[in-house]
Amino acid sequence: MPLHVSPSHLEVEDFVGLSGQINGQRVIMGIDLAPSAQHMQEYALVVINERGAIIDRREGVDWGTVSRLLKRYKVDTIAVDNVFEIGESISEIKKRLGKIIDKIRLIEVTRVGDHYVKLAELAFREGVLNERVPHLSPLQAAEASALLALKGVGTAIIEPSAIRAVILISRGRSLGPGGMSQGRYNRFQRSAIKQVTSLILDELKKHVDDSDVECYVQRSKFGLERSVIVLNATPSRVKKLLRPFRDLIKKSGVNLKIMARIPAFDEKQAGFDHQEEKPIIVGLDPGIITGVAILDLHGNLLFVNSGLALDKMSIIRTITKFGNPVVIASDVRRVPAVVEKIASVLGCAVYAPPRDLSVEEKRRIVQDNVANFKDVVKNSHQRDAVAAALKAYFNFKNKFMQLEARAKELNLSRPQIEKAKALIVKGFTIKEALERVMFDDRPDKSPTTAQAEPEIQRLRSELSRLREKVEEQSRAIRDLEESRLNLLKQLKEREAKIEELEEALIKASLKSSRTSQDDEIVKRRLEASAKTISELKARVEVMERDLEELKRLVRELAKGNVVIVKEVRSITKRSVEEAMKYEVLGEGEIALVQDPTSSNVEGIELLIKMRPEAIITKVDKMPKDVLEIIKENCIPVIDLGEVKVERASDFLYVPSTIKELIKSRKEQLLAERDRSLKEKLKDMLRKYREERARELERSRQ
Structure with a gap:
């Protein structure tokens, strides 16, 4: 055809x-x-x-x-x-x-x-x-x-021009089962996400109005789990703005993804015609993933959905497709700022429960009031939004039922009843709401209504005039666009000529620049090699010093001038077991306790069981009860100030004169133990004689 x-x-x-x-x-x-x-x-x-x-x-x-x-x-x-x-x-x-x-x-x-x-x-x-x-x-x-x-x-x-950019910032990799460094890496990632988010926000606000930037975050103990930034700019422009930070973000280990949001597509998902006059109840669960639920004033679920970082205007467009919201509900007592802002724009009330709804309570509300809830409610964000809306509905349900009964007596129409319910939500009593609806719907309108009608006509006329003006300006814009394209064509022709000249210039300078580039590469390689050599020399010097110290220690050990001391971090079960596991501490050796303030019963028992020859530590820092237990087991405790402890590489040692000190302390502890035992025996014998004397006295009587 x-x-x-x-x-x-x-x-x-x-x-x-x-x-x-x-x-x-x-x-x-x-x-x-x-x-x-x-x-x-x-x-x-x-x-x-x-x-x-x-x-x-x-x-x-x-x-x-x-x-x-x-x-x-x-x-x-x-x-x-x-x-x-x-x-x-x-x-x-x-x-x-x-x-x-x-x-x-x-x-x-x-x-x-x-x-x-x-x-x-x-x-x-x-x-x-x-x-x-x-x-x-x-x-x-x-x-x-x-x-x-x-x-x-x-x-x-x-x-x-309508496409908005969405920046998703998250961990560079998932945190599965890990070893001792897992917690540290987790903290590093969360801190990095927070820093990158702040960096990007600061940079974007230099080029975009604050009102065009929205940020949603999921907080954690050490920073952020993830964040989403929505802004009124195209993804290609955002990529250009963030290009200088590309290497920095890559080194941080953070994953940054820039996506496009298309408002027209988001609006199509609702799939309903605009129902401006129908009063509705809205439940919102804002956050990185925002849940939206819409009920009519009979508690019927009209719509539920959720999306990644939905901006305020997308949420408002979705809500107004279903009717006129009379209340927006939250599932927490402290209403989020986003909910208050949307309610302010729509001019409706905000409902917050007297206390935060628990997960179990929200689950029960949804299960009891939504048919086929497993098929309808897809995730926890949708569940929270539905629960918030239903909680708000139940708050007004009794008044709605009373109004329904009274309205039947007055023979009111369904639209009148819906208007009256909306007034109740706004704070009117049942009587006031019914009177207002009946009065507003009378054929002979009040003076206020009569005065308002010319104003309405004037506004409609003004709206029509503005629409014509917009159409006229649109035509002017199209003409300007055509002129712009013609100028752009001329500009491109000139740019092509400039490119030809630049290409000739580049070819002429290519030979000289290639030589300088090669020199620069060689220079960088030499600098890197010199740095590596310097680092290796430093490591060799450290190893040589350690080797000399170890040789000197071996000579002193052979002469019997020094004694090796084994290090234990504290008197806890974990520290003592670590020392035993890595063969640091053996039976009958001298132990150096670095932190005597940290101890527990299991650690003390385990240390005593090892029968160390002596314990060197800061005696004034050791708890008195721990010190007494060790002394009762005849283990000498020597204050760190009494001996000079030195280190050679990973080995600790003290002068061999410590042996005499240990022997003296040991004899002293044994003598104290013997005296204590004798005193205990004497006391036992005395008590026995007294008891025996009392028994003999009783037998004579």
């Missing part, structure tokens, strides 16, 4: 090598998925310029070819009759458009306002087709889509 194209319908052959000619012009690609290739994903495509002339047309191509042609012809607009022909889901569409998603418009030509029109009918109506046809071939559909988009028909699904 012939397509009517104005002004000139040129064939592909006329545009061989055209890529240089189309710079600075609008380039539109129409795409259509072949019906018989649903699983093979083969496309027909037509590329046209701003005059409607065909640059390229192809059939039976895969998406890889489509993607290459988008880049080759610098396409700025993609036209389709159904966006889901590009991908079966929103995420697949985003993935396929990839790096060009914030540089290209995606137009769904068959979507006019809130309605869809058959492509063939729309093409005939707009003059693209000369006659009505029941069906178009894939190539004809692609060409018709491109021409309709050129005429300004359809709805923009992706608009580069």
